[in-house]
Amino acid sequence: MTTSEAIGRDPGPDLLAWPLLGSLLLRRRLWQGLMLAVSIVLIVHGFLGPQLAPKNLSTLVVWVHYRGLLIATLLLAGNIFCMACPFMLPRDLVRRFTRPVRAWPRALRGKVPGVVLFVFVLYTYELFDLWASPWATSLVIVLYFALAAAVDACFSGAPFCKSVCPIGQFNFVASTVSPLEVRARDSGTCATCSGHECLTGNTEREARGCETGLFLPEKVGNMDCTFCLDCARACPHDNVMLTTRLPGEELMDDRSGSGVGRRSNRGDLALLALVFTFGALLNAFGMVSPVYAFQQGLAAALGTTSEAAVLGVLFGIVLCLEPALLLGGAAALSRRALPARLGLWTVVVRFAHGLVPLGVGVWAAHYGFHLLTGLWTFVPVAQKAAADAGLPLLGVPRWGVGGLREGIVQPIEMGLLGLGTVVSLVVLWSIARREAPRRTLAAYLPWAIVALALCASAVWLLSQPMEMRGTFLES
Amino acid sequence: MRLAWHGLLGVSLLLAWAGPLAGTLHAHEGPPFPILVDEVDGPWSISVWADPDVGTGTFWIQIEATPGVDLPDDTRASVHVRPADGRLDETTWPAEPEAWDRGQQHVAKVEFPTREFWQVRIVLESESAAQTTERTLRVEVTPPGYGPLDLLLYLWPFLALAALWIKAIGKRRAAIRACAPAGLECGSEPGSDA
Numbered sequence: 001m002t003t004s005e006a007i008g009r010d011p012g013p014d015l016l017a018w019p020l021l022g023s024l025l026l027r028r029r030l031w032q033g034l035m036l037a038v039s040i041v042l043i044v045h046g047f048l049g050p051q052l053a054p055k056n057l058s059t060l061v062v063w064v065h066y067r068g069l070l071i072a073t074l075l076l077a078g079n080i081f082c083m084a085c086p087f088m089l090p091r092d093l094v095r096r097f098t099r100p101v102r103a104w105p106r107a108l109r110g111k112v113p114g115v116v117l118f119v120f121v122l123y124t125y126e127l128f129d130l131w132a133s134p135w136a137t138s139l140v141i142v143l144y145f146a147l148a149a150a151v152d153a154c155f156s157g158a159p160f161c162k163s164v165c166p167i168g169q170f171n172f173v174a175s176t177v178s179p180l181e182v183r184a185r186d187s188g189t190c191a192t193c194s195g196h197e198c199l200t201g202n203t204e205r206e207a208r209g210c211e212t213g214l215f216l217p218e219k220v221g222n223m224d225c226t227f228c229l230d231c232a233r234a235c236p237h238d239n240v241m242l243t244t245r246l247p248g249e250e251l252m253d254d255r256s257g258s259g260v261g262r263r264s265n266r267g268d269l270a271l272l273a274l275v276f277t278f279g280a281l282l283n284a285f286g287m288v289s290p291v292y293a294f295q296q297g298l299a300a301a302l303g304t305t306s307e308a309a310v311l312g313v314l315f316g317i318v319l320c321l322e323p324a325l326l327l328g329g330a331a332a333l334s335r336r337a338l339p340a341r342l343g344l345w346t347v348v349v350r351f352a353h354g355l356v357p358l359g360v361g362v363w364a365a366h367y368g369f370h371l372l373t374g375l376w377t378f379v380p381v382a383q384k385a386a387a388d389a390g391l392p393l394l395g396v397p398r399w400g401v402g403g404l405r406e407g408i409v410q411p412i413e414m415g416l417l418g419l420g421t422v423v424s425l426v427v428l429w430s431i432a433r434r435e436a437p438r439r440t441l442a443a444y445l446p447w448a449i450v451a452l453a454l455c456a457s458a459v460w461l462l463s464q465p466m467e468m469r470g471t472f473l474e475s
Numbered sequence: 476m477r478l479a480w481h482g483l484l485g486v487s488l489l490l491a492w493a494g495p496l497a498g499t500l501h502a503h504e505g506p507p508f509p510i511l512v513d514e515v516d517g518p519w520s521i522s523v524w525a526d527p528d529v530g531t532g533t534f535w536i537q538i539e540a541t542p543g544v545d546l547p548d549d550t551r552a553s554v555h556v557r558p559a560d561g562r563l564d565e566t567t568w569p570a571e572p573e574a575w576d577r578g579q580q581h582v583a584k585v586e587f588p589t590r591e592f593w594q595v596r597i598v599l600e601s602e603s604a605a606q607t608t609e610r611t612l613r614v615e616v617t618p619p620g621y622g623p624l625d626l627l628l629y630l631w632p633f634l635a636l637a638a639l640w641i642k643a644i645g646k647r648r649a650a651i652r653a654c655a656p657a658g659l660e661c662g663s664e665p666g667s668d669a
Contacts, residue, residue, distance in 0.1 A: 052577075054509065246643055377508065384512070402508035405617050408629075415633030422637040426644060 014185065014241035016232060025242065026229055031084035039086050039141055045385055046138025056134035060374075060381055062141070063131045068371020070167075071174065071364045078180035078242075079171045082161070082226035087148035091160070094153045104159035110268035114169035115275050119319065121166045122279055126286050126311055158211035161226055168226070173276045175222040176353070177247045177360050177423065182225055182232070183216065185241045190217035198231035198240065207233035213259040216240060220257030221250030223269070248423045251353045252430040263353055267345065270352035274323055277359030281458060282318040284366045288464035326453065327352075330446035337442035338435055350435055351447050354428035358451055361420020362458045365413035369462075372412065375403030413462050421455040507535060511597070516608040518544045520578075523597055527616045532585045536570055536597060539578040547601035552581035559592035559613055587616040 016022040024030070038061070046058030053059040073080040130136050144167075151160040161168050184190050195202075198216040201209035210216070210231050212224045219225070232240035256262045263269055285291050291314075299310045331347035338347070380397035387397070403409075425448055432444035511523040524535040534554050540546045552570035557563055570581035587593060593616050598609045 055512070246647060247640070249644065249647070374508075380509070380512070397512065399509045399512045400612075400614075407618055411629030415630050418630065419633050419637050423640065426641060 011185065011241070012243035012245065014243055015180070016229075016240070016242050025083075026232065028083060028228060032086050032089050035084045035086035036089050039145075041385075043138045043141050046134040046141070049134060049385060049388070051134055053132045053134060054377070055381060055384065057378065057381055057385055058134040058137045058141075059131060060378055062137050064370045064374045065378060067367045070171070071360075071367045072371070074171060074174040074178055075247075075360070075364055076179070078178040079175040079222060079225060079227040082168060082171050083228055085161075085168075085226070087145055087160075087165075090145055091149045091152045094149050098153055100152070100154055100156045102155050104155045104157065104163065108159075109163060110266070111163065111169060111272040112268050113163050114166055115268070115272050117164060118166040118169055118272075118275060118279065119315070122283060123311065123315060125283075127308055157213065158226075162212045162224055169272055170276065172223050172225075173273055173356055174360050174363065175225070176250050177357050177420075178222055179244055179247050180242055181222055181245045182227060182229065182240065182242050183219060185239045187217050189237050189239045193237060193239075195236065197234040197236055201230075202234040202236060205234060205236070209234050210259075215258035218256075218258035220253055220255050220260065223250070223257070223260050248357050248427060251356055251427045252434075254434065264350045267349050270349040273352045273356050273359070274327070274348075275319060277355045277362075277454070278319055278323050280359045280362035280366065281454065281461065282315065284362060284458065284461045285318065287366065288461055290464055326450050330450045333446040334432070334436075334443040337432075337439035339438070351428060351431055354424055354431050354447060355451060355454070357420045357423035357427060358417075358454055358458075359420070361417040361424075364416040364420070365458070365462055368416060369409055369413055372404045372409045373402065373406060376401040377403065410462075414459070417455065417458050417462065421451060424451045507533065510595075510612050510614060511610055513539075514610060515541050516599075517541075517606040518547055518601070518604055519550070519599055519606075519608065521597070521599065521608075521610065523610070523612070525595075525614055527585075527587060527593070527595075527614045529587055529590050529616055529618045532587045532616060534570065534583045534585060534595070534597070536581040536583070536599075537575065537578065538580070538599070546579060547604040547606070549603050550579055550581075550599060550601045552583070552600075553598050554583040554585055555596040555598065556585055556587070556593050558589070559594050561594075565596070590616055590618055592616070 014022075016025060042058045042061055045056055049056045049058070053063075070081050124130065128136055130140065144165075148160045148165070151164055152158065196215065197207075197209060199209045199213070201207060208230050211228075212226065214224055214231075216231050216235075227242075229240070229242070232238075232242075251263075254262055254264050260266070260269075295307075295310050295314065298313055299305060302309065302313065304310065327348045328344055330351070331344045334351070335342055335344070335347045379401055380399045383394040383397040386392060386394045428447045428451060429440070429444050432447065433440045436443035507524040507526040509522060510525045511521060514521045518541060520539040520541050522537045522539075524537070526533045536552045536554075538546060538550060538552075554568045554570060555565050556568070557565040566586075568583045568585045570583035573580045573582050593614050595612045595614050596609055597612070598607070600607045
């Protein structure tokens with residue numbers, strides 16, 4: 001029996017049963033094909049088109065539109081971009097010729113490789129000014145395709161999605177606050193099922209099972225779910241639904257889920273959640289003017305002119321030192337209220353997921369700003385690209401179209417940040433109540449202060465003059 | 476759950492405090508957008524980017540060399556504006572040269588007193604090339620941001636959404652609590668041992 005059934009709640013609408021929408025959602029190849037076509041255009045234009053970022057589709061679409069739409073779909077629906085991931089098409093093609101049998105090395109399972117790559121992407125983004133380089137952006141897309149195909153050509157399952165892909169890890173964390181979830185319609189049907197096709201695949205239907213190892217009746221939340229709907233295609237009982245839920249509720253849920261286990265036992269998941277949250281602030285910090293003064297001060301203090309070194313120190317401060325001080329302090333204070341004597345890291349692991357909604361708020365505010373203020377900028381660039389390619393089908397470039405005014409976007413930014421902070425405060429309270437039922441307030445307050453401090457720093461960041469990377473011809 | 480409401484109130488106050496700061500001290504500038512791109516005239520390939528805010532608007536005039544022709548070193552740029560309806564006289568604003576690694580960049584700061592469409596004339600001159608060119612464009616001048624009260628007003632939908640979410644979570648927790656005594660698998664109750 002599912003939780004919804006148990007508490008007598010309507011299980012919610014099944015989007016897969018809706019006319020048109022349901023069949024469209026189940027046609028994954030269609031979405032992947034569309035994304036592949038877009039990727040090819042971006043790659044070609046990035047390598048062969050004008051090398052000024054605002055005039056090139058590669059930089060404009062990837063750094064302004066794709067990132068904004070990614071976080072928007074995660075907030076409004078779910079992990080739709082993983083569902084439509086084009087990187088899986090060449091990988092599936094390779095797998096027609098090779099059947100990998102080797103398992104992904106045990107030491108690399110979990111989220112640590114993805115976390116390392118996520119930080120690496122953030123670092124190279126800053127170091128090589130990827131937003132300003134169309135050919136480098138195209139190279140990144142090509143490398144993504146190659147890495148996905150290489151990893152999954154050598155190892156069985158979907159280790160690229162589950163453990164390696166930095167975008168995937170970002171999506172997994174952010175989808176914990178998504179309003180949609182794939183789950184079993186009726187757990188009674190699952191209880192009588194002996195084939196477990198949702199996990200193992202269905203040869204009759206030529207459908208594979210869940211490649212990230214989620215057994216649907218025991219699945220808890222969206223972590224590791226790519227929304228690929230392989231389970232829905234494979235289930236012989238058609239007992240899989242895509243339905244609504246309360247965003248963020250799974251962050252309070254510490255049941256052991258299939259393929260994931262208990263959150264409170266997963267240090268790597270906590271690490272991912274923390275890098276996601278502090279990385280949001282770091283990425284936003286890299287976009288505002290004061291970062292340059294800070295970097296110059298840092299370079300002078302270190303006596304170096306190496307940007308790589310200065311950036312490395314900056315990353316170390318924001319991703320290691322700052323979390324160590326803030327979270328270590330909060331853990332030290334809150335563990336006094338816990339019934340059992342726990343190590344600091346163990347306490348951090350249990351509370352870390354409470355900061356995820358705040359992180360989502362910062363990412364959404366940041367990427368939303370770029371998307372909304374540059375909403376239509378792809379139109380003239382696409383028109384120009386088509387004309388340059390000898391296909392003036394899109395008409396004369398309409399330079400001058402931009403997006404929403406900053407006066408409208410600014411309240412949206414603050415609203416998203418505030419919403420994330422409120423959800424974080426509630427999730428942290430819930431975790432504190434679970435961990436310290438007798439002294440909840442004492443366990444909660446240090447974490448609430450951390451959340452409010454991060455929110456205040458994000459407000460400051462979002463009120464600084466932005467560098468208009470990817471939309472402006474830099475001097 | 477009462478604490479959640481207090482949290483909502485706290486964040487509202489935080490944003491209410493920060494909102495005016497963000498709205499007045501540091502307007503979060505929107506990106507400039509191109510109003511003219513790669514227009515070739517004489518020795519110049521001209522692009523113009525604009526951030527036309529009420530108060531002070533900014534224009535970046537970027538000049539690249541056309542193939543086989545050197546850029547004249549003495550190129551001067553200026554911006555001339557007047558309301559599109561022609562009710563005021565045109566005013567002239569010089570554009571100051573700035574370093575730009577792809578050619579020449581000139582930046583003009585222009586005063587726009589009102590929100591409306593303005594006619595903007597960009598003029599380039601070079602004595603050594605004995606060349607003058609101009610382009611006339613129409614630009615909508617918009618306010619750089621709202622005031623603090625407007626900011627708060629536009630924040631309310633988000634605060635209402637947060638309040639709805641808190642209410643829903645509270646109801647759900649109550650429902651899970653109600654089913655727990657029956658020994659049902661209720662999922663992890665928010666705020667209880669799972």
